[in-house]
Amino acid sequence: MKRQNLCGEHAAQSANGARMTASERFDAMSAALATSVGEREGLIGLVLLGSASDEARGRRDEWSDHDFFTLIETGRGAEIRPDLSWLPDYDRLVLTAREGDIGFVALYDDAHIFEFALADAEEVDGARAGDAAVVVDDKSGTTARLLARARARASEEDRFDPANDVRLVLVKLLIGVGRVRRGEALNGNAFIRQWAVQLLVRAIRGRFAAASTALRDTNDPMRRFELDFPIWGARIAAALDLPIEESALNLYQLARQILEPGWSEFPSRAADVVALRLGWT
Structure with a gap:
């Protein structure tokens, strides 16, 4: 299934080959992640969460990591989840680990962290989201609809007793x-x-x-x-x-x-x- 990469192609390094700043590295990783999801068969969507999203980039600092969820085609979770080779700069990973059935963490050799869910729409339909941005979606807008529900749910539950x-x-x-x-x-x-x-x-x-x-x-x-x-x-x-x-x-x-x-x-x-x-x- 063709996915739409909504944030464009990425450049692995600056045009003159100079070392990237932390901010540039973060943006490059976001773009590379979008490209990787868009190219991986069986993955249909990507939502960047919190400070990883453009709308909250003002909160980003040297300790910010990438929080996101990646949507899998319905029913293919058991097949796709064991293989994380689609993650960008896979050769620079020093560990990956599971958090529950659909949660993952990945640590790079520069200590940058990915925290993400890898699931189909039904498996994360109870999720909540605040600042977020859809960067990859399928033609039917599955990811955008899921995010809209997650935002509505977060708004409804943002109450205290x-x-x-x-x-x-x-x-x-x-x-x-x-x-x-x-x-x-x-x-x-x-x-x-x-x-x-x-x-x-x-x-x-x-x-x-x-x-x-x-x-x-x-x-x-x-x-x-x-x-x-x-x-x-x-x-x-x-x-x-x-x-x-x-x-x-x-x-x-x-x-x-x-x-x-x-x-x-x-x-x-x-x-x-x-x-x-x-x-x-």
């Missing part, structure tokens, strides 16, 4: 500290430094929704949180650098200091119960 999220913060902290005191430090760390923090960030974004700018990631509330809430982001990050129980206490205190004042939905009595149980009074 801060009252519920802050309740969960308290529970995760209580469980996490309990696990640590029981001797399960690894599991306790996950409850405190991972789940409680994610829920606290969600609660703050929901409680102060007007402060979240267009820079936010509609798929991951943790992304660029510090840009929208620089002071609170710095204080949460500092709390994570403390020993685990101090970290939990600081997160608890931040939840109360940031969210409780003037908010009738804050679970103050439950917060007092957690503090009493953990000896934080």
